[in-house]
Amino acid sequence: MPAKPQPAGQPADQAPLKQSSPEHAPLELERFLPYRLSIVSNTVSQAIADDYQRRFDLGVTEWRVLAVLARFDGLSAREVADRTAMDKVAVSRALARLVHAGRVSRAVHGGDRRRSVLNLTEAGWAIHDEVAPMARRRERELLARLDAEEQAWLGRILDKLMPAGQDTSL
Amino acid sequence: MPAKPQPAGQPADQAPLKQSSPEHAPLELERFLPYRLSIVSNTVSQAIADDYQRRFDLGVTEWRVLAVLARFDGLSAREVADRTAMDKVAVSRALARLVHAGRVSRAVHGGDRRRSVLNLTEAGWAIHDEVAPMARRRERELLARLDAEEQAWLGRILDKLMPAGQDTSL
DNA sequence: CCGTTATAGTTACATATGAAACCATTTGCA
DNA sequence: TGCAAATGGTTTCATATGTAACTATAACGG
Numbered sequence: 001m002p003a004k005p006q007p008a009g010q011p012a013d014q015a016p017l018k019q020s021s022p023e024h025a026p027l028e029l030e031r032f033l034p035y036r037l038s039i040v041s042n043t044v045s046q047a048i049a050d051d052y053q054r055r056f057d058l059g060v061t062e063w064r065v066l067a068v069l070a071r072f073d074g075l076s077a078r079e080v081a082d083r084t085a086m087d088k089v090a091v092s093r094a095l096a097r098l099v100h101a102g103r104v105s106r107a108v109h110g111g112d113r114r115r116s117v118l119n120l121t122e123a124g125w126a127i128h129d130e131v132a133p134m135a136r137r138r139e140r141e142l143l144a145r146l147d148a149e150e151q152a153w154l155g156r157i158l159d160k161l162m163p164a165g166q167d168t169s170l
Numbered sequence: 171m172p173a174k175p176q177p178a179g180q181p182a183d184q185a186p187l188k189q190s191s192p193e194h195a196p197l198e199l200e201r202f203l204p205y206r207l208s209i210v211s212n213t214v215s216q217a218i219a220d221d222y223q224r225r226f227d228l229g230v231t232e233w234r235v236l237a238v239l240a241r242f243d244g245l246s247a248r249e250v251a252d253r254t255a256m257d258k259v260a261v262s263r264a265l266a267r268l269v270h271a272g273r274v275s276r277a278v279h280g281g282d283r284r285r286s287v288l289n290l291t292e293a294g295w296a297i298h299d300e301v302a303p304m305a306r307r308r309e310r311e312l313l314a315r316l317d318a319e320e321q322a323w324l325g326r327i328l329d330k331l332m333p334a335g336q337d338t339s340l
Numbered sequence: 341c342c343g344t345t346a347t348a349g350t351t352a353c354a355t356a357t358g359a360a361a362c363c364a365t366t367t368g369c370a
Numbered sequence: 371t372g373c374a375a376a377t378g379g380t381t382t383c384a385t386a387t388g389t390a391a392c393t394a395t396a397a398c399g400g
Binding site for chain 2: 385386387388389394395396
C-alpha cells in the first residue's frame with residue numbers, strides 16, 4: 001500500500017487545533033492554578049540551582065540543609081528535616097554528602113546518643129557565604145517583575161497557602 | 171574516656187536555637203520566596219496526584235499529556251511537549267505508558283513520517299472525565315483559602331511570573 | 341540528485357527521589 | 371527492673387527524571 005492516504009481529517013501539516021469535544025469539558029492546563037504554580041516554582045528553583053549545582057557540586061537538598069545549619073547550630077537531622085520540609089531520608093542523604101565533603105560536622109549528642117549534633121565547618125560557611133547572596137539576587141530578580149503592590153499581595157497569599165505543618169516559629 | 175562530657179554548650183536536650191553568627195547573614199529559608207513557592211506548589215500538586223496516581227496507575231506526566239490531548243486532537247509528541255512544559259523525553263516516556271495501557275492511540279503522520287498523530291482512546295477519555303473534575307475540585311479547595319481579591323491578584327501575579335516560553339496561545 | 345544539517349522521537353546511563361524495612365537507642369510503664 | 375512501643379537515622383529497592391547519544395525521516399543547498 002504505497003502513499004497511505006492522510007491518516008484523518010488534518011491538512012497534513014498545519015497544526016490541528018481542533019478544540020475537541022466540548023462535551024468532555026477538558027481541563028485547560030495553562031489556566032489551571034496548580035499547573036501554573038508548578039511551572040513558576042520549578043523555573044525559579046532551577047535558575048537558582050543552576051547558580052551553584054555544578055560550581056560547588058551541591059544539590060538543592062544539600063543547599064537547604066546548609067542554609068538551615070547556617071542559622072541554627074547543633075541541630076539534629078530531625079530538626080533539619082522539620083525546618084526544610086524535607087523528609088528524613090532526603091536529609092540523611094544530603095548530610096551524608098555534606099559530611100563526606102567536609103562541609104558539615106556531625107557529632108553524637110551527649111544525653112541522647114541517637115541524635116546527631118550538626119554544624120557547618122569552615123568549608124561549609126565558605127560555601128554558604130557565596131551561595132546565599134546569589135540566591136538573594138535571584139529572589140530580587142523574580143520580585144523585580146512585580147510592582148510593590150503585587151509583591152505585598154504575593155507574600156500574603158503565600159502565607160495563607162502555606163500548609164499548616166510548616167511552622168515558621170519552631 | 172567514659173561519659174564524654176557534653177559535646178558543647180547546649181543544655182543537653184533543649185533545642186539549641188542559637189541564631190548563629192550575624193556576620194554571615196544566613197538566609198532565612200521560610201521567608202525566601204522561591205522556597206515558599208516550592209513548598210506550596212509541591213503540596214498542592216501532591217494532593218492532586220494522590221487522587222489519581224494509585225487509583226488509575228497514572229503519573230503526573232501522563233496526566234498532563236492526557237489533559238492536553240483532551241483539548242487538542244492529533245497533536246505530535248513535540249506539540250504535546252510544548253503545551254505541557256515537559257521535555258520530549260518525559261513526553262516520550264509518558265506516551266509509551268499511555269499507549270501501552272490503551273489510553274492513547276498513536277499513528278504516523280501522513281506527509282511527515284517522523285511525527286506521531288496522537289489521540290485519546292475511549293479508555294483515555296474515560297480516565298480524563300474522571301480525573302478532570304477531581305483536579306478542578308482541588309483547585310477550588312486551594313482557592314477557597316483566599317478571598318476574591320487575593321484570588322484575582324494571584325492570577326495576575328502568576329501571569330507576570332510565568333516564564334516567556336510558556337506561550338498560552340500556541 | 342547527493343551530502344549536510346535539522347527535526348521527531350527513542351534509548352541508555354547516571355542520578356535523584358520516595359516508601360518501607362531496618363538498626364540502635366530511649367522512653368513509658370507494668 | 372524489663373519489655374513493648376516510640377524515636378533518630380540509615381539502608382534498600384523500586385521508580386522517576388535529566389542528559390546525552392542514537393535512529394529515522396525530512397529539509398536545504400549546491
